[in-house]
Amino acid sequence: MQHAVTQLELLGVPLFSRGKVRETFDLGDRLLMVATDRISAYDSVLPNGVPAKGIILTQFAKFWFEELKDLVPNHLLTTELNDLPTHIVRYQHLLHGRSMIVRKADRIDIECVARGYISGSAWAEYQSNGTVCGQRLPDGLQESDRLPEPIFTPATKAQDGHHDENISVEQMVEIVGQDLTDQLQSITLAVYSRAEAMAREKGIIIADTKFEFGYIDGAVSLIDEVLTPDSSRFWDAELYAPGKSQPSFDKQIVRDWLTESGWDREPPAPALPDDVALQTARRYLEVYERLTGQTLDLDLSDR
Numbered sequence: 114m115q116h117a118v119t120q121l122e123l124l125g126v127p128l129f130s131r132g133k134v135r136e137t138f139d140l141g142d143r144l145l146m147v148a149t150d151r152i153s154a155y156d157s158v159l160p161n162g163v164p165a166k167g168i169i170l171t172q173f174a175k176f177w178f179e180e181l182k183d184l185v186p187n188h189l190l191t192t193e194l195n196d197l198p199t200h201i202v203r204y205q206h207l208l209h210g211r212s213m214i215v216r217k218a219d220r221i222d223i224e225c226v227a228r229g230y231i232s233g234s235a236w237a238e239y240q241s242n243g244t245v246c247g248q249r250l251p252d253g254l255q256e257s258d259r260l261p262e263p264i265f266t267p268a269t270k271a272q273d274g275h276h277d278e279n280i281s282v283e284q285m286v287e288i289v290g291q292d293l294t295d296q297l298q299s300i301t302l303a304v305y306s307r308a309e310a311m312a313r314e315k316g317i318i319i320a321d322t323k324f325e326f327g328y329i330d331g332a333v334s335l336i337d338e339v340l341t342p343d344s345s346r347f348w349d350a351e352l353y354a355p356g357k358s359q360p361s362f363d364k365q366i367v368r369d370w371l372t373e374s375g376w377d378r379e380p381p382a383p384a385l386p387d388d389v390a391l392q393t394a395r396r397y398l399e400v401y402e403r404l405t406g407q408t409l410d411l412d413l414s415d416r
């Protein structure tokens with residue numbers, strides 16, 4: 114069985130940023146982004162990981178970057194590590210499959226969210242005001258309903274440990290200007306619409322997703338991760354039933370187990386039993402294989 118990689122330190126390689134799931138290393142004009150097998154649920158990172166989750170996440174991002182590159186340029190250079198300096202290549206066994214070498218961008222500090230369905234913070238705002246990020250939506254929508262058309266709902270990037278804050282498109286204009294707002298809105302909606310239609314053919318609903326952009330050589334480019342289960346809400350189309358919150362395609366096994374464990378959702382979270390972690394890994398692999406039509410050479414057997 115795959116062993117879960119939850120801690121990662123590369124001696125002599127400076128850290129660029131450490132997130133809940135990924136470790137990003139600074140290579141000068143490039144970044145080495147490594148997805149670990151860490152998993153978060155209800156805002157806490159669990160003490161143990163989900164074997165191979167980071168590999169599956171990275172392969173997802175790679176698939177989408179390739180699939181979407183005619184719509185917008187992106188930061189991905191390669192997922193191959195052979196050309197790296199030897200003091201990094203010696204970690205090959207840990208990094209393989211879960212790493213991307215990307216061009217460092219001048220990041221635009223707005224989270225660009227596209228929503229085709231109403232859920233999460235959008236549902237909460239709609240219930241109290243009838244709006245989402247200040248945009249009025251038709252009356253009578255139910256939780257998880259498909260929207261008449263996808264909407265663009267920007268947010269500001271939160272400082273460590275805080276939630277991103279939804280803002281209106283007008284507020285975004287004040288921060289980055291009208292031209293860039295228009296450009297990011299149209300790329301966000303084009304990319305989401307393409308991906309959502311592709312996924313729907315495979316029986317998967319991408320309810321919403323978050324993109325980040327930056328400038329690379331003066332061009333607005335897609336950065337960070339794209340359309341992974343960590344940056345998107347994936348639902349099983351066969352189980353879709355609006356009027357309530359939908360089970361998450363990837364994380365539901367974890368959420369259900371955490372709820373049954375009686376955990377009060379205050380950190381620290383309890384460790385997942387091995388069989389729950391393994392079932393979760395198989396679930397991530399299933400959504401990857403269904404969506405991309407590709408297989409991954411991973412050992413997710415019991416031993």
Ligand SMILES: Nc1ncnc2c1ncn2[C@@H]1O[C@H](COP(=O)(O)OP(=O)(O)OP(=O)(O)O)[C@@H](O)[C@H]1O
Pocket residue numbers: 130131132133134135136137144188215216217218219220325327336337338
């Ligand atoms: N090509 C790039 N150039 C510069 N910065 C980038 C690039 N791609 C991604 N980033 C930034 O690198 C960081 C990656 O961090 P990561 O996503 O692991 O953690 P985080 O966003 O701080 O927290 P979270 O765990 O909530 O996602 C983010 O701040 C992201 O905006």
Ligand SMILES: [Mg+2]
Pocket residue numbers: 132337
């Ligand atoms: Mg992030």
